């Protein structure tokens with residue numbers, strides 16, 4: 001923008017819309033307010049920015065942050081801006097609403113400062129909401145309060161005995177957080193179980209379900225109806241598989257024979273949240289809601305960090321008030337791309353416990369636990385944290401990848417630098433590798449791709465189906481993740497480059513093309529995030545796309561493959577690379593993270609932590625100048 005031009009809201013709306021800086025829906029909101037008679041540029045600008053923030057996953061616009069650093073708060077101009085010389089938010093604010101003072105919005109047509117009105121915008125202190133999101137937040141607060149206040153009756157003596165059977169007693173004075181979590185979750189109608197990778201969330205949930213069923217069966221009541229769900233199909237399938245495996249190992253333990261009836265009353269039946277709540281075609285509503293609640297007694301939602309605020313509202317409306325609702329997830333992972341960091345907000349402060357003395361004494365007594373250290377006790381701790389337990393010890397995720405992930409999560413700069421330096425010095429079999437390269441044309445990247453992408457030979461398998469299943473399986477061994485979609489280090493560019501390296505056009509159909517579904521398709525029974533691979537039919541050469549079929553089981557004789565014609569797949573993209581957001585809920589043996597060559601607000605610690613924790617055995621960090629500023633880029 002040149003100094004001689006005075007930016008106007010109209011200029012900005014047009015430029016920003018054309019440049020894809022904002023969404024059409026953001027512009028539509030401003031136009032709607034104008035049609036309703038709102039002329040105050042501050043209000044129009046505020047509504048535009050509040051709507052823009054929703055598009056970025058934030059339910060609220062903090063006006064103080066906006067005043068302090070408008071461009072950073074709104075992440076505009078965007079990274080890899082190709083739109084040239086647009087007006088910036090800072091320039092426009094200077095013109096229309098200097099300092100973005102909240103007081104300017106008070107007593108205007110479209111802004112409600114009480115939360116009780118009808119206006120489209122709600123201003124509480126410096127927090128500006130679109131009314132819908134304000135109402136969602138208030139609904140969740142009130143609904144959870146009701147669930148938290150209403151404690152179920154628990155046979156404490158029986159629970160004490162069950163916990164003693166299901167969990168090892170604490171050696172030395174070590175706190176067994178899993179045991180405490182199980183006790184705490186039985187005690188409450190609403191609870192949250194959070195922890196990093198491999199901290200035993202599923203291990204604990206299976207024992208929780210056992211304890212609940214045991215309590216119920218001992219009273220002579222019918223077993224509890226259990227609903228297991230997750231935001232994506234893949235996460236739901238993984239939950240079901242892990243529960244099945246854990247349950248099997250419990251059933252095989254002779255010392256637990258007294259709990260057999262409780263084990264038998266647990267049916268692993270993981271579904272996507274959409275399927276659990278019942279999708280209605282062309283509607284944001286679900287079949288199950290407050291008028292038609294789920295017929296269930298226990299609802300477990302795994303990977304809850306991916307759940308947005310609208311889904312949380314739908315879940316609460318559909319979950320009967322008598323039921324136990326348990327959210328499970330890693331609070332430090334990225335929040336949903338849609339608005340609202342539900343799990344993160346519920347768990348804020350969970351690292352420090354903040355347990356009331358009454359919570360602590362109940363837990364210590366029932367879980368027969370050594371005393372909790374004083375730093376976890378806080379008489380003034382918020383009520384929600386009495387319902388949260390954080391698992392703190394990983395059973396499977398350790399070594400250099402975990403050390404780097406934890407250093408990033410806790411922002412330990414020296415440790416990050418040290419971990420990267422170790423990786424830089426290490427031999428090639430070290431689990432973390434850094435490829436500090438200027439461009440994706442670097443030979444090291446080509447080699448990484450050639451070595452990593454599995455290539456199975458049809459001739460090595462007895463049948464075509466076996467070959468397809470093995471290829472689908474091998475496809476989860478190596479995955480490239482990107483921070484961004486666009487730009488030279490973004491998902492699209494990386495997919496194209498990998499295609500070039502493999503000698504294919506990654507945007508067309510060919511034998512071996514891996515694709516990810518980007519929108520739920522209920523007709524085809526495919527979920528957003530499902531991954532398939534195109535195969536040439538051995539008989540007539542036509543391409544068909546194979547997806548793993550979760551309903552596979554040897555008793556029903558299904559092949560374990562769902563075949564779909566490419567022409568029926570309308571929302572897909574090639575998936576040699578996917579964004580870190582899309583990778584949530586999945587793990588890969590070798591994870592490659594391609595990082596942009598400059599700092600961007602997108603490169604949050606949550607994004608890095610989420611990407612790195614997808615790596616099961618190997619992690620390769622790829623980018624330009626990764627060591628600059630003493631490793632701060634990572």
Ligand SMILES: Nc1ncnc2c1ncn2[C@@H]1O[C@H](COP(=O)(O)OP(=O)(O)OP(=O)(O)O)[C@@H](O)[C@H]1O
Nearest residue numbers: 178195196197198199200201202203204242395396
């Ligand atoms: N207390 C324990 N004693 C022995 N093994 C355990 C214990 N807790 C967890 N495990 C084992 O550690 C592994 C990881 O546990 P689990 O899958 O429950 O973790 P998670 O937190 O659900 O992992 P993810 O991050 O993959 O969701 C499993 O093999 C589980 O059986």
